[in-house]
Amino acid sequence: MDAGRLRLYARGWTATTVFQVAPMVATAGLLVTLHPVAAVVGAILLAHAWAIPELYANRGAKVVKPRASADAAAEATAVGLLGDLVGHEARELHARTGLVIERGSLGVWLVGEAGALLVRGRRVHCWCVRVPDPALPSSDRIAHLLLALREDEQGFATVANHAFAGARWRVRRRLPKSQRPALAAAARLDRMDSRPR
Amino acid sequence: MDRTGHTTLAEWTPADPDAVEAAVTALREQLDAGYYAVVNHGEGRASQVTELPVDADLVILRRPIAGG
Numbered sequence: 328m329d330a331g332r333l334r335l336y337a338r339g340w341t342a343t344t345v346f347q348v349a350p351m352v353a354t355a356g357l358l359v360t361l362h363p364v365a366a367v368v369g370a371i372l373l374a375h376a377w378a379i380p381e382l383y384a385n386r387g388a389k390v391v392k393p394r395a396s397a398d399a400a401a402e403a404t405a406v407g408l409l410g411d412l413v414g415h416e417a418r419e420l421h422a423r424t425g426l427v428i429e430r431g432s433l434g435v436w437l438v439g440e441a442g443a444l445l446v447r448g449r450r451v452h453c454w455c456v457r458v459p460d461p462a463l464p465s466s467d468r469i470a471h472l473l474l475a476l477r478e479d480e481q482g483f484a485t486v487a488n489h490a491f492a493g494a495r496w497r498v499r500r501r502l503p504k505s506q507r508p509a510l511a512a513a514a515r516l517d518r519m520d521s522r523p524r
Numbered sequence: 525m526d527r528t529g530h531t532t533l534a535e536w537t538p539a540d541p542d543a544v545e546a547a548v549t550a551l552r553e554q555l556d557a558g559y560y561a562v563v564n565h566g567e568g569r570a571s572q573v574t575e576l577p578v579d580a581d582l583v584i585l586r587r588p589i590a591g592g
Contacts, residue, residue: 400528403529404530406529413567417567442592455592456592457592458586458589460587463527466529467526467527470586471589474584474586477562478560478571478572487591487592
């Protein structure tokens, strides 16, 4: 996985969405002009056209959905180790949102316990990736993923399943409110890096 | 890193050959069990090792990751 392939994935998602949504919008437009009863069907089509990208975005946002915590003592120990791996700001952000922010060469990552978001400009790529042991504490899962990401960012993105790529605002809407500040922080960091993409 | 949060498997100093030997043995056992040994170098950087870097402050054992 590299920057070129990420751009390809992003364009692929955009094209897929357009191909699915555009016919519905066009048909809805036609129906509205035909007859008042047909306009109702047109409105339903428009609702579908809106819902499809939302469902995709929801699928993407779900990769970082918080899971139920394991043993509290184990979690406290794991948080300590994870805190040692990241800086003060990332530690504070994790405490608030459950996500760890990490600057990479492909963009700015937000690592959760069973997935990661990659912020690149106005787009977010959503990845499903995990440590295959459900009994690990949440922070331990994040630490495993974070270390794997630091070792080999492109390898990390290759192993992970690409779940969605789309507009940041769309993913933000589907994230739990508690996690939205992490996405905003990643976007700020990405802007500061201001890499051309 | 394990189900208890984490467990210290070995501690060593370069000046203590017995401790280093014990750490090397512990590391080898964990690598054989499928763990990866990682030395963290701060934000954005970590390296995988297959032998004990005696001068490292900390070697973390992590599990392989998989796509969800």
